[in-house]
Amino acid sequence: MCVRVIVIGTRRLDYAHAHDKGESVTFPEKMKFNKRWAGRMNNSDNDVLLKVFSAVFEGFAFMFVEAEPDLEPDSPGACFQAEIQFTSKENKGLLEVVAPAGLCRELAENILGADGEVLPEGAGESALEEVLNVSCGYLLAEKFGTDRIFDLSIPKARSLPGKKWATLLENPQYSTFLIDDAPMLVRFVLK
Amino acid sequence: MGYNVLIVDNSMIIRKMVAKILSISDLDITEYFFAENGRQGLKQLDENWIDIVFADINMPEMNGMEMIEEMHKKNLMASTPVVIISTERSTERISALKAMGIRAYLQKPFVPEEFARVVRELLNP
Numbered sequence: 001m002c003v004r005v006i007v008i009g010t011r012r013l014d015y016a017h018a019h020d021k022g023e024s025v026t027f028p029e030k031m032k033f034n035k036r037w038a039g040r041m042n043n044s045d046n047d048v049l050l051k052v053f054s055a056v057f058e059g060f061a062f063m064f065v066e067a068e069p070d071l072e073p074d075s076p077g078a079c080f081q082a083e084i085q086f087t088s089k090e091n092k093g094l095l096e097v098v099a100p101a102g103l104c105r106e107l108a109e110n111i112l113g114a115d116g117e118v119l120p121e122g123a124g125e126s127a128l129e130e131v132l133n134v135s136c137g138y139l140l141a142e143k144f145g146t147d148r149i150f151d152l153s154i155p156k157a158r159s160l161p162g163k164k165w166a167t168l169l170e171n172p173q174y175s176t177f178l179i180d181d182a183p184m185l186v187r188f189v190l191k
Numbered sequence: 192m193g194y195n196v197l198i199v200d201n202s203m204i205i206r207k208m209v210a211k212i213l214s215i216s217d218l219d220i221t222e223y224f225f226a227e228n229g230r231q232g233l234k235q236l237d238e239n240w241i242d243i244v245f246a247d248i249n250m251p252e253m254n255g256m257e258m259i260e261e262m263h264k265k266n267l268m269a270s271t272p273v274v275i276i277s278t279e280r281s282t283e284r285i286s287a288l289k290a291m292g293i294r295a296y297l298q299k300p301f302v303p304e305e306f307a308r309v310v311r312e313l314l315n316p
Contacts, residue, residue, distance in 0.1 A: 059300035112207055126204040133202070133249070134299045137278030149281045154201060154251050 045143075045188050046175050052139045053177060053186065056131055061110035063180045071176040071183050073169050075162035076100040082128050082157040084136045088150045093190040095136045097128065098160060098168060103182040104128045125157035139188070193221030194314055195239060199232035199246040199258065200276070205299075209245055209276065209306075216307040218314065227251075229258030236262070241271055243314060248277045248284075259291050268292040272313045276301065 046067065054065040083096040099107075104124030108114070111127055132155045140150050168174055174185040196213060198206050210223050224239055226232040230253040232246060248255035255275060262268050272294040279285060285296055295309045 056300060059302075108204060111204055112211060120203065120207070123204060123207075126202055130202045130204050130299075134278045137280055137299075141280040146280050146282045149283055152249055152278075154249065 048139060048142050049175050049186050049188060050177070052135050052142060053131075053179075053184075056135045056138060057107075057179055060131060060134070061107050061127075063107065063110060066178050068176050068178040068183070071169060071178075073166045075165040076183055077102065077162045079160040079162060079165065080104050080125055080128050080157040081160040082125075082132050082155045084132050084155040085153040086136060086140060086150045088144075088148050090148065091144070091190060093188070095132060095139060096185075096187040096189075097132050097135075098165075098174075098185040099128055099179070100182055100184075101159075103179055103184065104157075106180070106182070107131065128157050129155040193219045194242040195222045195224065196220055197224045197226065197232060197235050197239075197241045197244045199226040199229065199235075199244065199250070199255070201227050201247065201250045205247065205276070212303045212306050213310065216303075216310070218307065218310060229253030229255060229261070232258050233261055236265075236267060236271070243310065244271055244273045245276055246273060248275060248279050248288075256288065256291070259288070259293065263291065274309065274313070276306075 050065065050067050057063040057065050078101045079098050080101060081096065081098045083094055085094045086092065101124055104127055105119065108119055108123035108127035109117075111130075112119070112123070133152070136152055137150075140148070144150075168185055169176070171187075173189070174187045177184045177186060196210075198209050200206050200209070206225050210225075213220050213223075222239075224235045224241065226235050228250040229246070232244070233253075235241065236244070246255045246258060253261075255277070259268070259273060262271070262273070268291070273292070274295045274297060275288055275293050276297045276299060278299050279288075280298070288296060294313050297306060297309060
């Protein structure tokens with residue numbers, strides 16, 4: 001019998017088959033097998049998404065990303081949602097992010113080094129759009145290499161009422177992350 | 192002698208980020224010009240003396256490659272260094288850009304120190 005073990009590190013999610021390793025496993029409370037994560041676990045892109053967004057948030061804004069399968073359904077308040085579409089001869093799809101407005105503001109402050117400065121209007125949205133833009137390019141290179149040419153759409157962030165958060169969270173297509181303890185949803189669709 | 196810089200990117204945060212990196216570097220920047228797409232970038236080049244251009248590729252209305260093609264037609268590429276700052280990772284596209292005469296390619300997200308080093312080398316060869 002094969003037992004899948006989820007090991008949650010500070011920076012990445014590793015999967016191991018305990019049976020294959022001949023190891024016995026105990027399950028601390030935080031790492032208990034979770035129905036919601038089980039659905040998301042079947043998405044083999046979770047590891048790549050975590051790697052990509054970790055690199056982009058750290059590179060741009062010195063912010064740290066971790067996977068959080070047990071994200072609370074409570075709304076984080078007003079959010080921004082942004083989507084970018086990609087096409088190539090072989091594939092097409094989209095990458096979407098949903099993040100609280102507060103996280104987007106902090107992202108903009110960190111990118112600009114704007115400690116205590118007043119941010120221009122729209123800075124949070126612009127920061128989220130750019131993170132999505134950069135992440136999409138990185139993600140496609142990770143998945144398909146650098147030989148394939150992709151055309152990307154111009155991402156545009158839009159406001160999302162906080163009450164939509166719980167609905168999105170129920171959708172197993174979304175991967176769930178924490179960015180410096182703030183939640184973020186990511187959806188990657190390949191057609 | 193100070194330099195005039197043109198930053199062409201549809202992302203407001205990138206335009207501000209690039210300007211900030213340049214302003215805190217030891218480079219002598221006289222004036223910053225901004226554009227949200229290639230078409231606006233060409234207008235800035237027509238109306239102002241520009242010493243160096245930073246441009247994204249993926250922009251609405253006129254993208255970075257189209258802007259560079261137009262700069263070629265106006266014989267601007269030899270006198271005005273162009274640095275592409277982009278998310279593009281396709282080796283074919285990056286090679287095509289270099290063949291068009293760009294002086295440097297910086298992939299986002301870039302390290303500010305590396306960015307400043309590249310600019311310094313271009314402006315003070």
